[in-house]
Structures are given as structure tokens and as C-alpha cells.
Amino acid sequence: MLANNNQSIIRRMAKRSLVSNKRRTIIMALAVALSAFMLFSVFTVGITYFKMYRLQNIRLSGGDFDAIMYGMTKEQKEKCEDNPDIDKIGIAAVAGSVLSTDYDNTANVGCVWLDEVYWNDIMTPAREWVKGSYPQEENEIMVTKEALESCGFEELGLGIGDTFRALWQDAQGNQSQREFKISGIWEGYGTKNVFYVSRAFYDQCGYELSEVASDRYFMTFHKDFWTQEEQDAFIDSMDLEKQQSLFFSVEAGYSIPIVLGLAGIALVTCLCAYLLIYNILYLSVAGNVRYYGLLQTIGMTGRQIGTLMRRQTVIIGGIGISAGLILGTGVSFFLIPSIVRFLGVRAEEAGPIEITFHPAVFALTIFLTALTVWIGSMKPARLAVSVSPMEAAGYRPVYGGKSVRKTGKGKLLWRMALQQFTKDKKKSAVIILSLAAGFSVFLCLVTLIQSQGPRTYVSNFMDQDMEIENDTMSRADNRQWKNILDEDFLKQLSDTEGVDRVSPVLAAQITVPWEPDFADMWMQEFYATWMYVPYEDEIKEYKEHPENFGSFLVGITESDFDYLAEIVDTELDKEGFMAGKTCVLYRDSLEFTDADVRGKTVTCGEYPVEGLAGEPDAVLKPEALSNTRSFEIAGLTDERYFTGPMSGYPPMVIVSDRAVREFTDQCYVSKAAVQYTESYDEETESAVLSLMDESPDARDFSYTSKIDEAKNVKKAQGNMMEVGIGVAAILALIGILNYINTVIGSIQSRGRELASLESIGMTERQIRRMLVLEGLLTAAGSLLLVGTLGLAVTYGIYQSMNYMGAEFYVPFWPVAVMTVLMILICVLIPLAVRRVLVRDGSIVERIRAVE
Structure with missing residues (x-):
């Protein structure tokens, strides 16, 4: 066949074809627009989120370093x-x-x-x-x-x-x-x-x-x-x-894992765009096989048909990219702040919702969308060129490799839905993968967002709702210490409505007498790590006057022991610990391992001085010199909660509260952890604060509140979380529109097939039920993919960005809502499309239709 130079005709044909097939043109242009919209919105809002994420870390760190x-x-x-x-x-x-x-x-x-x-x-x-x-x-x-x-x-x-x-x-x-x-x-x-x-x-x-x-x-x-x-x-x-x-810092130390995680999200977003464009173009070409074949009978070469396809793609791509950029701009800069305000986030709480714009986003969106359109159109274009006139004249879609099919067992509509679902595996796989990719990105983002939430952020390092400290014990002179956290106060605290548990921590000042096996080893490492004075210069004083080197014996409750046992690197014997036979030492950043100290014995002596040791007015208590007790060391901990009110040179020895009381009556409650029945209960917190304010020693209390910490984190984050909500909302919307657009093209291409089923006696109700079953199969396949591969990818991205070490878990309610919504969409959209197609004419007209 001779090639004809008909470029001007091809240009007119491309335009005329797009105008005459308005429905298909709109669907394809919408697919490109959604892809551009998706990429532009994710990049724009994503950059804003990353900027707020960086600002959060600067604020929490107190500076940009x-x-x-x-x-x-x-x-x-x-x-x-x-x-x-x-x-x-x-x-x-x-x-x-x-x-x-x-x-x-x-x-x-x-x-x-x-x-x-x-x-x-x-x-x-x-x-x-x-x-x-x-x-x-x-x-x-x-x-x-x-x-x-x-x-x-x-x-x-x-x-x-x-x-x-x-x-x-x-x-x-x-x-x-x-x-x-x-x-x-x-x-x-x-x-x-x-x-x-x-x-x-x-x-x-x-x-x-x-x-x-x-x-x-x-x-x-x-x-x-x-x-x-x-x-x-x-x-x-x-x-x-x-x-x-x-x-x-977080930005420098975790910069590459965080960027790689964000790049992974962007890559999946690009995959969503590719699947959307490829599927629509593939369905369009498959529905026009006879048209492209017949064009060759009137003299068009395969190369000219390819040119026709490319011109159509350029026109659709140009329109779609422009519309996507306009839509993305509107959503990113106007709709997201409105959604955030609608959700109840006020400017005085989170600050103005300022979306960051960068000119490179426009260029990158245009490039990636155009690249996606080009790659997505390559295979459909090859399909159009490869069709011969003879094949096109009698073309009907043929799926699978088997020509003989046995009669199945079970309900007919289920078998027909399953047959339709599996006969064009490529199309079904593209639809499922497209829906699963969008939902997986949503899953990944909501999981990351909840890990950065103020409550999650604070709960990661603070278990109790409030920690109350006795500030009198921070004074160097022990004669000024007062037991302000006494039994009466702790009972009132426990009886406060909304308080579930109060765990007091006892502290008694002690000495750790020198001995060659453990105390000497500890002091050598302590001086090498923390002191500028050589240990050799002060070992004599330590041996003769251990009271000049005081420390604390810390007593904890049984519930605190259970927590301690979870965080130490070795297994603890609860019975031996609670009986006062074993202890745990605070590591104090020294380069000791559990193996270095486990099994050794530490001896504690009651502190024998009232006042500041070495001062003229200090009083020596001779009876205290003979009061000593030894504990077997079971392990080390880095948890600062289990420390005394002041640091000492010898180790802080952590034992049961019973062991402290048996050892000395000169002990005080240095701090108390308060757990609420309902975490972050502001009414309970207000009652606890009122109890402290009403105490005659109110100015000697200090406290750390999980609620206050969460508010500080929220203030430091600004509108980071709200922008994150915007990103997730955009991706959820895009995933829905993606599926809608794909299903429209898919069912439209099956118009003749569905009309044929009606012609042989299938009722409208049966067809609708079959489409519902097909939708359920699509939803099940997508959820299965999200629950396996999608969850695995989410976990990998989460861990790469999880610099806080927050525990991985999937937020239930956002995922549950999206799951229900996805099932409803998979069921309702095919029915809506079917209803529109029925209006196109009688059964005979729909069978004769060639698109």
C-alpha cells in the first residue's frame, strides 16, 4: 500500500474525531486532567507539609541547626x-x-x-x-x-x-x-x-x-x-x-530516609496517573479497532495512523494538563484551607493555612504528566497500527486462550460476574491496581500523619498523663527537704475523679562505700566520662569520706517494675526485685553493658550527714554509719524517670519501694506518676491542678503534663497536620475519580455485550445484579492487594521516616471509612453508568452501535 502525504487531512481528522466522539474525548481528557491534578496537588501540598514538618522540628529543637x-x-x-x-x-x-x-x-x-x-x-x-x-x-x-x-x-x-x-x-x-x-x-x-x-x-x-x-x-x-x-x-x-x-538533628540525620519515603509516595502517585491514562487510552483504542482498520482500506498507512493517534493524544494531553493545573491550583490554594476550617481547625490554634508554591512544581507536573501520557499511549498506539483491514471488518473482542468452556456449577450470576472479571485479566488487573494504588497511598499518608499527631508524638516518650515532682528535694541542703507528697496528699490524688492510678517514687539519700569489685570500677568510668579531675586525685577522699559522694536509693511500685522490666535489655526476676534482693542501676550514659555489672553486688549506706557535707553547720549521725544493705545488680536502665532528684557520682540504685522503707525512714516521695482513666482528660487534669494549688506547699510542686506537652507540639507544628489532612483528602478524592473514570470507559466498551445479553432474555435486574457482583469482586481484589502489598509498602515507607521510633499501627476509623466508601463506589458506579447507557437507544440500536 502506498503512503499518502495527507498531514493536513490527519490534523482535521484528529480534531473531527475528538469532536464527534465527545463522550470518549471527555473521558480521556478527564483522565489526563485528573493525573495532572493529582501530581500538582500532591507536589504542592506535599512541599507545604514537608516545610511545616521541618518548621515543627526547628521549633521543638529551639533552633535551626x-x-x-x-x-x-x-x-x-x-x-x-x-x-x-x-x-x-x-x-x-x-x-x-x-x-x-x-x-x-x-x-x-x-x-x-x-x-x-x-x-x-x-x-x-x-x-x-x-x-x-x-x-x-x-x-x-x-x-x-x-x-x-x-x-x-x-x-x-x-x-x-x-x-x-x-x-x-x-x-x-x-x-x-x-x-x-x-x-x-x-x-x-x-x-x-x-x-x-x-x-x-x-x-x-x-x-x-x-x-x-x-x-x-x-x-x-x-x-x-x-x-x-x-x-x-x-x-x-x-x-x-x-x-x-x-x-x-532530625533533618540532617534522617534526611535521606525521609526524602526516600516521600519519593516512594510520589512514585506510587505517578503509578496511579499512569494506570489511569493507560487504561482509558487502551479502552478507547480497543473500542475503535474497526475504525482504525477501515482507515487503512482508504489509503492510510500505519505510520499515518500512529501520527493521528499522537495528534489526538497531544490535543487531549494539552487540554487535560491545563485543566488539571487549574483544578489543582484551586484545590490546593483555596479548597484545602476551607476543608481544614470546616473540620474545626481555627487560625488561632494552628495559624493560617499557607500553601507553599514553587514554579518548579508547574514544570515538573507538566513534564511528568506528559511523560505519563506518552508512555501510557505507546501500547494502545501499537495496537491501532497493528490491526489489518480484514481483521478490523469482523473484529470482536476475544479473551483468554480456551475456545471450549464447561458449564460451571453454582449461581449463574456469580459465574457470569467471575467470568467477566477473569476473561480480560489485563483490564481487570489494571482496574484493581489503579484502585489499590490510590488507596495504598491514602493508607500510607494517614498512617504517617497519625504518627506525627501531637498525642502520638508525646505518648511516644511519656506514658503517664502527669508527673508531679517534689522540688524541695532539688535543694543541696537535705534539711530543707519536705515530704510534700505525703500519704494524705497521695490519697486525695488517688480519690480524685478520673484518676486511675498514682505511682509514687521514693528517694533516700545514700552513700556507696568504696570497694574494689564494683564501686571502684563504676567510679573510674564515671570520672572518665563526666569529670575533668582524674579519679586518682579523689580516690583517697572517696574511700575516707563517702558522704562527700552521695547518691540516691530509688524505690518504685510493682506497676512501675512491670514497665521497667519491659525496657531493660535483660530479664528481671520480679520476685527477687520486689523482695529487695536485686536492683537495677541507672546507666548515666556510661559505657557499661548489662554483662559488665550483672551479678555484682552494690552496697548502700544510709547518708550520715544532716546538711551539706563538709560545711561547718553539718551534723554527723553516728547511728547511720552502721546502716548498710547490699543488693545484687540485675541490669541497667537509661530511663530517667527512675532517678533521684539530683545526680550523684556513685550509681543511682533502683529497688522496690518496700526495700527503701525497710532500709531507712529518711525517705521521701520525690515524684508521682498519675494515670487518668481516660488519657488526655482535661477535666481530671484541672482537678489535679486544683489539688496542688490548694496545698500550702503549692510553690514547691512542679509537674509535666501530657496535655500541655501535646499542646506545645501542636503549637510547634502549626498547620502541618491540617495540610497533611489536605493531602490525604486529595488522594482519596483522586482515587475515587480514578476508578469512576476507568469504570465509565470499561462499561461503555461493553455496551454491545450487555445489549446482547438483554436480547437473549437477561432481565435488567439480572444485569444490574451482575454488575454489582463484578464491583464486589473488584473491591475484594483491591482490598486484598492493599492489605498485602500496599500494607508492606506502607510499613517500609513508615519505618524509613520513623525517626521517633513510634509504634506502627494503622488508624482504624480513616481506613474503615475509606473501605466502606470504596465498596460502595465499586457497587454504585457501574449501576450509574449502566443507567446512562440504557438511555442511548433500543437493544437493536445498541447492538448495531460501533464506537
Whole structure:
């Protein structure tokens, strides 16, 4: 057959074909528009979500930095200055603490000096506002509302220029009354129970900038992504001393896994777009086989038919991409904020819903959609070209390889639905995969979103609803300790409506006498890790005066033991522990393993001094010197909840509360964990707070609340969670529209087949029931795929982005609603399409129809 040069005719034919087949053209254009809409919306809202996710971590960390190093020597500082990867380094240095004021004896507010880089660059994104200026004179301080409240100044109305006096303690433990002048006030995120001081103040506090105990060096890098190997190489290059530590932030430390996880979501989104476009184009070509074959009888070559197909694809692609971008813009920038507000999220709670736009999103959406259209049209185009005129004249779809089929058993409609479902396996697989891919992306996103929710975020590191502490025990002089968490208070707390359980933690001050097997080993490691003074210089004093090296015996309840047994690396004998035979030690970041200490014996002595050991007014209690008790060490823990009110050099020994009471009557309840009947119950929390406020020792309580922590996380997240809801809502909508569009094309291509079934006696009711059964099979296949492969992919992406170590679980209600919705759609959409097709004419007209 001779080729004819009829390009102008092909252009007119392409346009005329699209106009004459409006229904099919609309379906194909809608498929492309949905793909562009899906990609644009996911990229735009996804970038916004990632931006808010990053802002959340900046706020929770109190600054924008990539790594933090504890202490830095002169040589290490020179290495950092010569390292081209490091952008800048900011310093935050501890400068003692405010112990008390005339209005609060347990203030405990830290003093910190910040250099210009940290204050002006690193901390700026975490601040909301600043009034006044950073301290320059020795007595000037920058304050927060929270720090002033901790000092008891909330009713004084202190402002810039005002002064107050406080008891301050330096690096060596020396205490003195100081007068401070407020030079500025700030509000924002991060640690706020702190006073920022001047460099002049820091220089006289007794610390050096190279000390681990004082200085924190915050680094930012030019590189955004660090592999684990690069992180390890950087840490090794710093030649860290034993006391030093270097940690990467979430963005730097987990950047590549997080980006790969997001890339996985984007890849599945592109797969959804490809399946949608391919299926629609394939059904379109399959329905026009006779048309393309007959074109060849009038002189069109296969190449010209391919050109015709490409021109149609370009026109449809151009219209669809444009419509998708317009629709995506409207949904991303206008509809999502409206949906979020409709859900009850107020601007004062989450801030304005600001969708981030980047011009590259337009280019990327156009490129990926066009690429998807091109790839998706390749096989349908080859099908159109491959049809010969003779084949096209009598073309009828033929499926499967068997020409003889045995009569099946069972209900006829079920067998017909199953036969239709399996005879064109490729088409059924595409429909199922398309629906499953969209639902899998939705599943992945809602799972990730719930893992980042404020309640999940807080519950990941805080089991109890509230932790109440006895601040009097933070005073160095044990004569000032008071048992404010006494039996009466704890009983009132337990009897409070809504309180399910109260778990008090006992603490008794002890000594750990020197002995060569365990105590000496522990102290050597402690000095090597935490102290600048060699252990050899103080071992004599430790042997002769162990009271100068105090620690705490910590007693826990049976329920707390059950929790402790779950988190230690070794199996604990509950009976031996509760009987006071064994103990667990707080590791205190020392490089000990359970094997190093298990089976050894630690001896505890009752603390024999009233007051500060070594001070002239301290009183020695001779009877306490003979009171000792030994425990077999069962393991180590890193859980800070099981520690005393102050750190000591010897280990903190964790035993049963019964063992503490048997050992000494000089014990106090240092803290109490409160569990509510219903977690996050604000009414119960209000009743507990009222109980503390009504106590005569109200100012000596401090507490950590899960509700308050969740509110802080919510505030730090801004509108991150709401934007995440927007992404999931978009994908749910797209998955639904995707299936609707695919089913419309599929059932439309079966119009002649369904009309033929009517002609041989099948009733309309039977046809509708058959379509319902086909929809149920599609829903079952999609759910099976989501529950296996989709769940596995979700789990992999979840774990790659799970830097908090949150437990993986699928949120029930969003998934249940989407499952029911998917089943309803799979059942109702085919019926709706069928109803429209019946209106197209009589049975004879529908059988004769050639599309």
C-alpha cells in the first residue's frame, strides 16, 4: 500500500474525531486532567507539609541547626573552621543556675550565654517576638514569661529595665546573692525556663568554653542530605574525646530516609496517573479497532495512523494538563484551607493555612504528566497500527486462550460476574491496581500523619498523663527537704475523679562505700566520662569520706517494675526485685553493658550527714554509719524517670519501694506518676491542678503534663497536620475519580455485550445484579492487594521516616471509612453508568452501535 502525504487531512481528522466522539474525548481528557491534578496537588501540598514538618522540628529543637556537639577543643574548632561543609557554628553555654528568690525557694532556672551566631541566626526561626535587646552588661539578662513564673514573679509585672535579686550557683557549686536587670523579653519555642546572660557574666561563672558540662556547639551545614556513612565519617574526623558527644538533628540525620519515603509516595502517585491514562487510552483504542482498520482500506498507512493517534493524544494531553493545573491550583490554594476550617481547625490554634508554591512544581507536573501520557499511549498506539483491514471488518473482542468452556456449577450470576472479571485479566488487573494504588497511598499518608499527631508524638516518650515532682528535694541542703507528697496528699490524688492510678517514687539519700569489685570500677568510668579531675586525685577522699559522694536509693511500685522490666535489655526476676534482693542501676550514659555489672553486688549506706557535707553547720549521725544493705545488680536502665532528684557520682540504685522503707525512714516521695482513666482528660487534669494549688506547699510542686506537652507540639507544628489532612483528602478524592473514570470507559466498551445479553432474555435486574457482583469482586481484589502489598509498602515507607521510633499501627476509623466508601463506589458506579447507557437507544440500536 502506498503512503499518502495527507498531514493536513490527519490534523482535521484528529480534531473531527475528538469532536464527534465527545463522550470518549471527555473521558480521556478527564483522565489526563485528573493525573495532572493529582501530581500538582500532591507536589504542592506535599512541599507545604514537608516545610511545616521541618518548621515543627526547628521549633521543638529551639533552633535551626544540623548537628550539636558537647564541648569543643581548640584543635576541633580549627577543624570546623577549615571544613568547607560547615556553614556556621553557634554556641550555647551553661552559666550556672538561679536556685531561689524571695518569692520561690525552688526556682531552678538555668542561666545560659548565647553567642551572636546562635542568637541572631540559629535561634531566630524558633522565636515569635523579642522586646528589648540581648544582654551586654554583666548583670543583664534576657527573660521569658515562663522563667519569671518559675521564680515566683508572675504577679509583680516585671518588665524591661526592672531588677530582682536571686540566689545563684556557679560551676563549682558556690552560691551567692546576685542582682539581675532585665534587658529583654522573648517568646517562642524550645527551652524557656532559662535566663540568657551576657558574655561578661559567663566569664566569671567558673566554666570554660571547651567543657562538655557547659558548652554546646550548634552546627549548620551547606549540604542538606547526609548519608549514615557521611555522618559517621564526620564524627570520626572530629576525634571526639570520651566525654564528648556529637549528634545530628532530625533533618540532617534522617534526611535521606525521609526524602526516600516521600519519593516512594510520589512514585506510587505517578503509578496511579499512569494506570489511569493507560487504561482509558487502551479502552478507547480497543473500542475503535474497526475504525482504525477501515482507515487503512482508504489509503492510510500505519505510520499515518500512529501520527493521528499522537495528534489526538497531544490535543487531549494539552487540554487535560491545563485543566488539571487549574483544578489543582484551586484545590490546593483555596479548597484545602476551607476543608481544614470546616473540620474545626481555627487560625488561632494552628495559624493560617499557607500553601507553599514553587514554579518548579508547574514544570515538573507538566513534564511528568506528559511523560505519563506518552508512555501510557505507546501500547494502545501499537495496537491501532497493528490491526489489518480484514481483521478490523469482523473484529470482536476475544479473551483468554480456551475456545471450549464447561458449564460451571453454582449461581449463574456469580459465574457470569467471575467470568467477566477473569476473561480480560489485563483490564481487570489494571482496574484493581489503579484502585489499590490510590488507596495504598491514602493508607500510607494517614498512617504517617497519625504518627506525627501531637498525642502520638508525646505518648511516644511519656506514658503517664502527669508527673508531679517534689522540688524541695532539688535543694543541696537535705534539711530543707519536705515530704510534700505525703500519704494524705497521695490519697486525695488517688480519690480524685478520673484518676486511675498514682505511682509514687521514693528517694533516700545514700552513700556507696568504696570497694574494689564494683564501686571502684563504676567510679573510674564515671570520672572518665563526666569529670575533668582524674579519679586518682579523689580516690583517697572517696574511700575516707563517702558522704562527700552521695547518691540516691530509688524505690518504685510493682506497676512501675512491670514497665521497667519491659525496657531493660535483660530479664528481671520480679520476685527477687520486689523482695529487695536485686536492683537495677541507672546507666548515666556510661559505657557499661548489662554483662559488665550483672551479678555484682552494690552496697548502700544510709547518708550520715544532716546538711551539706563538709560545711561547718553539718551534723554527723553516728547511728547511720552502721546502716548498710547490699543488693545484687540485675541490669541497667537509661530511663530517667527512675532517678533521684539530683545526680550523684556513685550509681543511682533502683529497688522496690518496700526495700527503701525497710532500709531507712529518711525517705521521701520525690515524684508521682498519675494515670487518668481516660488519657488526655482535661477535666481530671484541672482537678489535679486544683489539688496542688490548694496545698500550702503549692510553690514547691512542679509537674509535666501530657496535655500541655501535646499542646506545645501542636503549637510547634502549626498547620502541618491540617495540610497533611489536605493531602490525604486529595488522594482519596483522586482515587475515587480514578476508578469512576476507568469504570465509565470499561462499561461503555461493553455496551454491545450487555445489549446482547438483554436480547437473549437477561432481565435488567439480572444485569444490574451482575454488575454489582463484578464491583464486589473488584473491591475484594483491591482490598486484598492493599492489605498485602500496599500494607508492606506502607510499613517500609513508615519505618524509613520513623525517626521517633513510634509504634506502627494503622488508624482504624480513616481506613474503615475509606473501605466502606470504596465498596460502595465499586457497587454504585457501574449501576450509574449502566443507567446512562440504557438511555442511548433500543437493544437493536445498541447492538448495531460501533464506537
